[in-house]
Amino acid sequence: MTSSAPAMLRRSPLDDIHDAAGARMVPFAGWRMPVQYGGVLAEHHAVRTSAGIFDVSHMGQFVVRGESAHASLQRVLGNSLDRLADVGHAQYTLLLNDAGGIEDDLIAYRREHGEYLLVVNASRREHDLAWLRREVDAGCIVEDVSDSWAMLALQGPAALGVLADAYVDLLDTPAFRSVDVVLEGERCIVATTGYTGEQGCEMLVPTAAAAAVWTRITSDPRVTPCGLAARDTLRLEACFPLHGNDITPETDAVSAGLGWTIGWDTPQFTGAEALRAVRDAGPARRLVPLRAEGRGIPRAGCAVHVPSGEVIGTVSSGTMSPTLGVGIALAWIEAEHASVDSGVTIDVRGRRVQAIVSRRPFHRDPPPPPAR
Amino acid sequence: MADATYPAELRYHREHDWASVDGDIATFGITWWAQDALGDVVFFDPPDVGAAIRADESYGELESVKAVSDLIAPLDGEVVEVNQAVVDSPELVNDDPYGAWLVRVRMSDATQVDGLLDAEAYQALIG
Numbered sequence: 001m002t003s004s005a006p007a008m009l010r011r012s013p014l015d016d017i018h019d020a021a022g023a024r025m026v027p028f029a030g031w032r033m034p035v036q037y038g039g040v041l042a043e044h045h046a047v048r049t050s051a052g053i054f055d056v057s058h059m060g061q062f063v064v065r066g067e068s069a070h071a072s073l074q075r076v077l078g079n080s081l082d083r084l085a086d087v088g089h090a091q092y093t094l095l096l097n098d099a100g101g102i103e104d105d106l107i108a109y110r111r112e113h114g115e116y117l118l119v120v121n122a123s124r125r126e127h128d129l130a131w132l133r134r135e136v137d138a139g140c141i142v143e144d145v146s147d148s149w150a151m152l153a154l155q156g157p158a159a160l161g162v163l164a165d166a167y168v169d170l171l172d173t174p175a176f177r178s179v180d181v182v183l184e185g186e187r188c189i190v191a192t193t194g195y196t197g198e199q200g201c202e203m204l205v206p207t208a209a210a211a212a213v214w215t216r217i218t219s220d221p222r223v224t225p226c227g228l229a230a231r232d233t234l235r236l237e238a239c240f241p242l243h244g245n246d247i248t249p250e251t252d253a254v255s256a257g258l259g260w261t262i263g264w265d266t267p268q269f270t271g272a273e274a275l276r277a278v279r280d281a282g283p284a285r286r287l288v289p290l291r292a293e294g295r296g297i298p299r300a301g302c303a304v305h306v307p308s309g310e311v312i313g314t315v316s317s318g319t320m321s322p323t324l325g326v327g328i329a330l331a332w333i334e335a336e337h338a339s340v341d342s343g344v345t346i347d348v349r350g351r352r353v354q355a356i357v358s359r360r361p362f363h364r365d366p367p368p369p370p371a372r
Numbered sequence: 373m374a375d376a377t378y379p380a381e382l383r384y385h386r387e388h389d390w391a392s393v394d395g396d397i398a399t400f401g402i403t404w405w406a407q408d409a410l411g412d413v414v415f416f417d418p419p420d421v422g423a424a425i426r427a428d429e430s431y432g433e434l435e436s437v438k439a440v441s442d443l444i445a446p447l448d449g450e451v452v453e454v455n456q457a458v459v460d461s462p463e464l465v466n467d468d469p470y471g472a473w474l475v476r477v478r479m480s481d482a483t484q485v486d487g488l489l490d491a492e493a494y495q496a497l498i499g
Contacts, residue, residue: 040437041412229411229438295415297435320414320437
């Protein structure tokens with residue numbers, strides 16, 4: 001641990017609840033957040049088999065409004081808002097720079113009256129706010145409403161059943177839809193979105209009602225409180241990138257495998273030329289999932305080699321997959337070695353661990369039985 | 373998960389390892405505090421039987437989902453036994469950090485035991 005005095009950490013509206021539950025708390029993006037309650041493996045399995053609830057109140061929320069809101073966001077974000085066919089529809093999209101690099105990844109929601117709600121990473125909230133305000137047209141207002149909202153993610157095969165019993169039935173609602181609904185007397189936004197690879201929802205709840213919603217949901221025996229450690233193992237099994245690790249302003253969207261999020265037909269958007277060039281030439285490096293075949297857990301920074309020895313890339317995120325029982329990673333590697341089933345070795349603290357380029361996602365790609 | 377305990381009959385190293393001595397054989401493991409800090413243990417990387425280990429130096433690794441941790445030897449010795457049960461089921465370390473011993477060594481200098489902390493001193497250290 002470093003010996004510098006910590007800056008004041010922001011507290012979630014659920015801070016007292018986490019302490020009362022005995023959560024291990026850690027600093028994250030300037031907030032005091034639960035990293036685990038009962039243990040990362042148990043929490044991870046709860047989400048894969050039943051339901052888990054996460055406090056993600058540290059994330060940022062912006063409302064973008066004004067006559068030029070649509071035009072501004074069409075230019076500044078990579079995905080096309082025209083794919084949002086109706087109020088309540090949402091999409092995963094990227095905040096791009098001129099090189100096609102990823103300043104942040106976020107969810108954009110189409111709201112009433114031509115307004116948009118953006119939910120951004122906690123670590124990028126200040127950056128994104130300044131960036132958007134600088135880039136949008138005059139007359140487009142970007143309002144930071146983060147402090148008004150707590151955010152809870154309820155994820156897992158039983159999650160929508162829990163939600164239906166507690167509050168509202170979204171069992172037949174497609175993914176990436178949001179509804180306005182009153183929970184515990186407060187106007188909330190509930191969306192069929194998530195970061196775990198399971199069905200479920202994310203709830204934006206005014207801070208005054210956050211504790212009541214959390215308490216109501218966790219009173220359901222199907223639900224386990226989960227922390228940031230499980231959030232990371234779940235998203236990595238699902239092959240979702242983490243900004244700051246796997247995707248950065250220096251990594252372009254096409255090479256990152258996120259070309260599907262780009263609205264290529266939008267006439268003008270930041271990064272368009274650079275991304276078209278990468279798409280047409282083919283990326284030189286790609287972000288790919290790797291599954292270890294031996295003992296050892298790849299971690300960010302580990303070198304990736306071809307079996308014959310030369311370095312072909314670097315791990316950007318790694319962990320032990322609780323579902324598979326082996327190490328998994330996302331890594332940036334030279335495109336010619338990035339095909340599924342290619343064998344590589346990963347240098348884990350001086351030892352070479354065999355690994356294979358996997359399909360996405362990991363947890364629904366069981367390896368064939370080992371040859372004996 | 374196990375409750376926080378620090379058995380009085382053990383000796384402790386400031387790097388959160390315990391030692392139990394029987395004749396010229398010492399048994400090593402990690403304390404409750406260490407397994408709590410590590411989180412769910414998923415791999416135990418032991419030394420080979422016959423390896424020489426030195427006090428205050430790493431003799432192996434425990435890896436959890438989030439981090440890898442060096443195991444620091446409380447005493448000098450030669451490894452005579454590795455706990456295969458922990459190699460096979462690393463989570464035993466979280467469930468029972470004092471029952472789930474890691475290695476046994478033949479001590480080269482039993483007087484080193486005097487330099488270790490007792491349970492009270494170790495608990496004062498971790499606060």
